[in-house]
Amino acid sequence: MLRVTALPLAELRERSSEKWREYPADVLPLFVAETDFPLAPAITTALQRAIDVGDTGYVASRTPLAEAFAAFAQRRFGWTPDPARMRSTADVSMGIVEILRRVTQPGDRVIVTPPVYPPFYELVAEAGAEVVRVPLADTGTAWELDLDGIRAAFEDGAAAILLCNPHNPTGTVHDRDALAALAEIADEFGAAVVSDEIHGPLAQPGTAFTPFLSAGDAAQRVGYAVVSASKAFNLAGLKCALMVTADDETSAVVRGLPVEVEWRTGQFGLLAAVAAFSEESDEWLDGLLRTLDENRVLLEDLLASRLPGARYRIPDAGYLAWIDLSAFEWGDNPARRILKDARVALHYGPAFGTEGAGHVRLNFGTSPEILIEAIERIAALVAR
Numbered sequence: 001m002l003r004v005t006a007l008p009l010a011e012l013r014e015r016s017s018e019k020w021r022e023y024p025a026d027v028l029p030l031f032v033a034e035t036d037f038p039l040a041p042a043i044t045t046a047l048q049r050a051i052d053v054g055d056t057g058y059v060a061s062r063t064p065l066a067e068a069f070a071a072f073a074q075r076r077f078g079w080t081p082d083p084a085r086m087r088s089t090a091d092v093s094m095g096i097v098e099i100l101r102r103v104t105q106p107g108d109r110v111i112v113t114p115p116v117y118p119p120f121y122e123l124v125a126e127a128g129a130e131v132v133r134v135p136l137a138d139t140g141t142a143w144e145l146d147l148d149g150i151r152a153a154f155e156d157g158a159a160a161i162l163l164c165n166p167h168n169p170t171g172t173v174h175d176r177d178a179l180a181a182l183a184e185i186a187d188e189f190g191a192a193v194v195s196d197e198i199h200g201p202l203a204q205p206g207t208a209f210t211p212f213l214s215a216g217d218a219a220q221r222v223g224y225a226v227v228s229a230s231k232a233f234n235l236a237g238l239k240c241a242l243m244v245t246a247d248d249e250t251s252a253v254v255r256g257l258p259v260e261v262e263w264r265t266g267q268f269g270l271l272a273a274v275a276a277f278s279e280e281s282d283e284w285l286d287g288l289l290r291t292l293d294e295n296r297v298l299l300e301d302l303l304a305s306r307l308p309g310a311r312y313r314i315p316d317a318g319y320l321a322w323i324d325l326s327a328f329e330w331g332d333n334p335a336r337r338i339l340k341d342a343r344v345a346l347h348y349g350p351a352f353g354t355e356g357a358g359h360v361r362l363n364f365g366t367s368p369e370i371l372i373e374a375i376e377r378i379a380a381l382v383a384r
């Protein structure tokens, strides 16, 4: 069984990406969604080969990416999307904006389900639309889509919903029945569902992740999925994502996007994504999921023992933890105090929506040592 282990801190500090350059070296960075693991070997080989031969031109018009993703989806999710109904672009955000531009008119409303990945608010605006908030329902033990609230927003004229599946920051894998019901509602109102599935490959075994387009006939009619290898395989800087559809009309919308949208795909991103989605990387991804499983449980233990009062639910997917620290009365944005006095950088809760007051988002895609140190530093604030 392959173990995927995070790099030591000294090596990580040699990286020059956002995670490692935003804050001074005395800060432990657990904010942005980059991970601290080495690359999957098949990716290193593919990129190394490209460097050796100077394969740094434009992406080709015919590439193996769509087939590679279709095979990955079949092996990992039991879903068989049609490669002919996919197109690549630079990143998931760009795919979302380009699709929203086509499925909304200027000033139309688009539903988001806060607390949610902060750029969603800006992506909707960038597409010329306006945000309607329908917060996730908190059942006391889990978060779920508020289907009644979503129906009411569609009744009120919303043209689309931007779904986060799995959900960032709560790590919720939405239930298949809820997704099928959402699709039926959207279909009834002629609305579009744009499903951001960037965290899909990181759904833990047994959580029954459902790609939106596999949630029934209505989902195929109304849905657009935007997928990428970038979160699971830490490839965000290489710029490659796929827009996936499952029906003639939606695929005509994606085919109708300007060719430039596809030209913006990064060549290294594409080569890396093909390697990531290949069968050769399955064992590495399984190893990563095991490490993240250990970390999500370790975090629960650490919070219970060092920060009792912190509220955290183990996420179904990904490496992001949504933690309610309101019990400590560190204000609406506890991450500020934690950065200043504990020298740990977390993502600001209120950036995810008003529901995020008193919350932080912590990235546990790191080593147990860094995780322990971060929680120790934060716990020391309570002891003060």
Ligand SMILES: Cc1ncc(COP(=O)(O)O)c(C=O)c1O
Pocket (backbone or CB within 6 Å): 033, 090, 091, 092, 093, 094, 117, 164, 168, 196, 198, 199, 228, 230, 236, 241
């Ligand atoms: C839900 C979600 N969507 C999109 C992104 C950004 O993806 P990209 O860099 O491909 O635009 C992230 C990054 O963390 C994310 O969590």
